[in-house]
Amino acid sequence: MFLWGLLAMLLAAAPLAAAERPLVLVMGDSLSAAYGIEREAGWVHLLAERLDGKARVVNACISGETSSGGAARLPELLRQHAPDIVLLELGGNDGLRGLPPGQLRANLATMIEASRAAGAEVLLLGIDVPPNYGPAYRDAFTGVFQRLADRYSVPLVPFLLEGVALDHGLMQADGIHPTAAAQPAILANVWPALAPLLEADLAQTEAAH
Template sequence: MLLVMGDSLSAAYGIEQGTGWVSLLQARLDGKARVVNASISGETSSGAAARLPDLLGQHEPDIVVLELGGNDGLRGLPPRQFETHMADMIEASQASGAEVLLLGIDIPPNYGRAYRDAFTGVYTRLADDYDLSLVPFLLEGVVLEDGLMQSDGIHPTAAAQPQILENVWPILEPMIEEELNHG
């Protein structure tokens, strides 16, 4: 069973519910594994960290996918604070017996290079420190492509969702196979 903890990028913000990448993932798994999407638009790492323990107890996931950070970054929250919340969620997930997959994001250039580097560096550090699988940039091949971003420039369109799943799948599939074979 997979638990996706994310923000609007995983909650299918601004598009039809069934067209988001998490719904496409569930369809691709074709009943082999269940997916619980606990993503909420506007979610921050601190909100997710507060909700995660109950979700771990309720669903007992084999894999926890953490897709968070966008709202922390857009609000200019300290990268250190973001890293602490993410580390807490990784540790709680691992303590419950789940594997963790990190999905990295980037924030707009107008936040300045130093802040962006500090922010995106959190994902790499956490992946290294906890020996986690990492998708470095969830929206690779999406952000700069015509028609793949909504007019707000932040949220992907329905047409972008298959590409987002393709960004996640090569890293997630072996994790799922491992769980199915040894779960």
């Protein structure tokens, strides 16, 4: 409760200059790129609205992106934006294509290490694959996120679509992508893990202001 109160106070404080505001970089695929809905309805845009100008949000998500594509793009994005926090929401397309979980693990590890080397905190956003991929592959796939979180001591949202994926009313006709109505629930899944990182960055920025 104290954390939420402090964060609310920081968000309500006097506006900072653009260059002083913490920057959140979101690296993801269609789940965060607002596929099939208006971009303004997506959870990343809703996050920016919640932050109300106290932090900047860069949505670098691309529909169809794999962890390999994200790992290739990230160095330039880190150089260009110098983010304070990097959200890694990748792996869904790796899973749907049946790519080796070890490849996903290596790519995400590379992205975590690159983000930290650039001075950014990292939040992992986990994803799942449908049961028809078989229990062995599914367990190996979902286990990647927890193992990385443990190895690098980074916060983890175990399943980005918790409370959404199995609710047909919140999914588009393809059964893969959430509707606009689902986006606030997705943000609600992310926020408890993201808020402490934002609180630390905002407090540091306010102290230096």
